[in-house]
């Protein structure tokens with residue numbers, strides 16, 4: 001957690017124990033640049049949106065969670081195991097799909113045949129269904145596919161792995177409009193209640209309806225890692241003809257003002273991730289984080 005632990009959050013963590021625990025995590029590249037600085041968070045099962053500006057440290061964080069980088073300080077645990085120990089029993093439960101990936105095989109089926117042996121939860125049936133939904137046979141020569149088709153082949157495979165922790169770096173990159181809809185349905189179908197998926201993206205609209213949590217990084221600092229319901233309980237994203245007097249942040253949209261306000265009436269409101277991102281990147285950041293981290297009066 002970024003701030004104090006609220007009773008609601010304790011309740012949440014008891015009902016849904018954290019799959020990923022990040023404790024004072026710091027990572028510096030060899031030349032000394034610190035890409036992740038003292039990050040602490042608990043991430044429960046569900047689909048989480050990871051946001052941050054270019055160079056914020058999103059890929060570095062995903063690689064640390066996957067055990068592909070070793071922390072300079074602090075730790076990352078997945079399912080209770082320290083990822084830097086690279087225990088085979090934990091590694092088979094975690095997979096990171098980078099934004100571009102080469103495969104040591106001519107077809108995605110050939111790759112799946114070799115690679116899935118390390119992932120006992122892989123489902124051939126789900127893989128077939130995913131290939132079908134993307135209108136792929138899986139017999140296409142991978143290196144002769146377009147960028148989008150290569151990406152769809154990989155997504156069809158990794159979403160069939162059934163791993164506890166799936167880390168997706170820009171999964172909708174290069175996908176056409178219909179394929180993005182297919183990906184959204186596939187992700188919903190392939191993600192069980194005990195799985196944790198983190199989606200790093202700059203395009204927040206593609207999978208908007210799916211997110212259970214929001215993680216926000218800026219300049220290597222973890223600003224926020226919370227379930228979306230908890231954020232929506234504290235703030236509202238509203239569109240009005242004139243900005244509300246108590247708006248914490250406002251930007252002008254086409255014909256309306258888009259604002260972030262405190263959710264004083266405990267009203268249900270959908271989070272506008274693009275608006276929230278702009279708000280957290282503005283001078284209103286502290287006011288919005290204070291509001292999100294504030295205790296509810298009855299808690």
Ligand SMILES: Nc1ncnc2c1ncn2[C@@H]1O[C@H](COP(=O)(O)OP(=O)(O)OP(=O)(O)O)[C@@H](O)[C@H]1O
Nearest residue numbers: 029030033035052053054055056057058059060061
């Ligand atoms: N191998 C590396 N060696 C040195 N510095 C690196 C290396 N990889 C990344 N960095 C630096 O670490 C910082 C975080 O990079 P990272 O790739 O994690 O950011 P990101 O949030 O994923 O960015 P983007 O949205 O542009 O993909 C950047 O300043 C980047 O230049």
